[in-house]
Amino acid sequence: MRLSSSCPTGTPCGRGSGFSRDSSSHGRSTASRLKPLLQVLFVALLAFAGVTHAQAIEPMPFADHAQELRFQHLTQQLRCPMCQNETLADSNAPIARDLRNQIFQLMQQGKSDDEIKQYLVARYSDYVLYDPPLKPGTWLLWFGPLLILCGGAGVVLVAIRRRGRDGGTSDKTTDSMPLDNEPADNGDDW
Amino acid sequence: MNRLLPFIGFMLLVALFGFGIWWNSRHDPNAIPTPLLNKPAPAFVLPKLYEPTQTVSKADLLGKPYLLNVFASWCVECGAEHPMLEAEGPTLGVQLVGYNYKDAPADAKRWLAEHGDPYNLLIADEPGNTAIDFGVYGAPESFLIDGKGVIRYKHIGPLTPDVVASELKPAIAALQQETP
């Protein structure tokens, strides 16, 4: 299993380097144009433009430990818009660094977590929230499991009650499917 | 009927997957549609690339529509996009504003000297903070902003001749019809 190549993150801010966004989708079209000659080279390029996996580790001057915890928690719930498989906390993409800094600044200004999320959503849409907000569009997501649970619980309840009441039918129906007649209750009920 | 439910549910899943394959074949799965569409562009004040002492603000650009093209010298895709801008830029009928993103000015100037400069105006955002207000998360990205300063169209990734013909030009045409 390879990491998808959508996330080239090698260099800090990619200044002057071969940093490219999204080599998976845009890069492919480039390759097809330059086909036969450079194919080998491009295969290599495409395959490896994006496999860098280095953690983003950035000490920040937090006001106190509580704020550091808040920052860690918040950035772990946010998705990096470029390296879409990573949280803002983990991503090494330039935009993730910028956004972490921005979040840090907003925290220093006393903004709440919700305000910071709103700030990001206004610019990058709900996509950056790993915790999808509850609204009509996501009712299915949030209440779907409850619905399934209720339906399933209904079926199970009916089954238990029916099986509890009329034990008689079982012997008849199993005629065609020979029950093995080993006593299940052989002292240890196992 | 009850016994058909799993089958029906699965067929819905198959339809969803079929849709997914079709959808992904025509959408860039990594592009995030901007929530700023049809909203006023954020206010900004940025220095010009060639005359860093002079700044350009959103207000300075009001009145005429323009295409804001986010690019950088480190961005490989921008190199792929650039010939298209060189060729089509003058025919678009709007100003072409280059937005140099997270780039050392010297690198950007060298890159422009090498690849050509199709822009009517060049502004630079070296720290990249203003870009966050635009919802930029990489380069290239392009914003079509109308005379009132409203974002009317955004494209993420390089503008290909295809995209220009099928999306950008119709969007510009729509703008021009509104304000004859």
Added chain:
Amino acid sequence: MTPELGQLALILALLLALAQGILPMLGAWRGNRALMAVARPAAAGQAVFVALAFGILVWAFVHFDFSVQYVADNSNLALPWYYRIAAVWGAHEGSLLLWIFILNVWTVALAAFSQKLPEVFAARVLAVMGLIAVGFLAFIIFTSNPFGRLLPMPGDGADLNPVLQDPGMTFHPPVLYTGYVGFSVAFAFSIAALLGGGLEQAWVRWARPWTNIAWAFLTLGIVAGSWWAYAELGWGGWWFWDPVENASFMPWLVGAALIHAQAITEKRGGLRAWTILLSIFAFSLSLLGTFLVRSGVLTSVHAFASDPRRGIFILIFLTIVVGGSLLLYALRAPKVASGKPFKLVSRESALLIGNLMFAVAAAMVLLGTLFPLIGDALNLGRISVGPPYFGFLFPLLMLPVVLLLPFGPFLRWGKGDASALKQVLLRAGIAAAACAIVAVFFVDGQLKAIAGVAAAVWIIAGVLLYAYKRWREMPRGRRYPAEMAGMLLAHLGVGVFVAGVLLSESLSVTSDVRMAPGQTEHIGGYDFRFDGVHRASGANWRADQGVITVTRDGRQLTVMHPQKRTYLRGQVQTESAVDAGIFRDLYVALGEPMDANKVEDAWSLRLYYKPFIRWIWGGGLLMMLGGFVCAADKRFRIKRAATEVVTAESLQVQETHA
């Protein structure tokens, strides 16, 4: 020439798979024993050819045959031999070949051990396995040939993704696939039963160890994957609810439900339709995982390079296999409820509730995984569903399971004894409450940690109480049949797992720090002293290697060496250093020099203190062990001989159906 031989072998295997899939099915339908007898030799022949193809690909990697595109893409001259072998399944084509190879291993095992099954039934089971192989062989031959040539041959290849250059990688995919593919046996059983018109208890008994083994492998595969992500990726987490992780977790959940449902069907004759449906679901979800990983419909960490053509192929295959099975289910599933009756308080009820929760949890994971796609379809904009969603709903759904788990073994089939339950409730409850109160003083009032202690003690106390009851009441030698021992081990594993998850999540300490040489940071009661960075190198990488000396109360515990590696082709990879312990892990990842020109100066580092994190994998391993021990029960084997009596009878039943 050899790679072409590999391709030829695959084509021959496809022909044999067709023979294995179609002829015995016809034979079973027409009562033709000669056609039914084709199944076993065809299966064996197919396995030989697939093994040949697999061996040829391994050989190509070992001997640097870069004229094979796949080899050139995924290995190079500097890659050590063990990673060259692992590179066989490092990308799409080879991993698919591995999938097929493992399917063949299962099929051959099935062919060898199914001699005692009724002829018609065994023929159908093997034919279903053959049809599955047809689909995958066609998939690999028509869309994903691993033997494609690259001409002119390059002097050297590219590189295996460095993330995959880890001992975990050599291990994780084969084990995971063994689990995935193993569910095909239960699936084939169910299809054969549906075709034959009934699911007999004897056959379910025979199928149970297969399901247990498949599930145990899947557990091990998931544990290995989780451990690998933790040790390798430097993010300190062990599960991210990524679509592909979910793809392996859904069959696991359904498999867990299936194991329990099969027990009811085998012992009490009930839940036949549900057992059949679960078997279909478990394998379908394995196939779905294959689809999700390889079609690119979802954004995921692990996605293979995607190709819509492959997506369409698997989707069609999925539709035929799963759609066909579910249609067959709709037409042929046993319509009348059967089996012995049971009361509300009974083992059956408890198992049913557990089954319900597992099924709903799997459905929830499926919904959350696919919701971004639904969002696209309904034009809701792009939506992310991640750890906060799953992490909130999953524990809620598992709460009833945790609460009911200690009672399960104490409940009797048919009708439970309420007074015994009260005793369990009292004893395990007191133990849990007492430990929770003690825990309050140790965990700084963290509710999650206290809940973790209470839940774990509740489960473990329940398991131990039952083990003690058996010890006291039963004569030596009959105390713990393997089946029961496996159950107890697996349940114990659940307790250990719950403790690990809740304690490590609530008590972990993470800190990003800037450290100059000689500087010390204090985290989780440990002192981490940074002693600078020096160069290190391996077969195909060079690294900056940090030296961190860990002391506690002035006593030196260990020296850790986190690396930042740069591989041959320029890929950068964090290689974390982990000091493992039963009660805590210390974990250090190396960031970057604060000033790129002064590597001998200060660096950024991430330090973790992770208490009880090993319990997560320990719990998983106990569950796996439980699965294997359970499968080893003699009862499953002896009864196979005993079914011979039934065999003749059921063959007649079969023939009247046919």
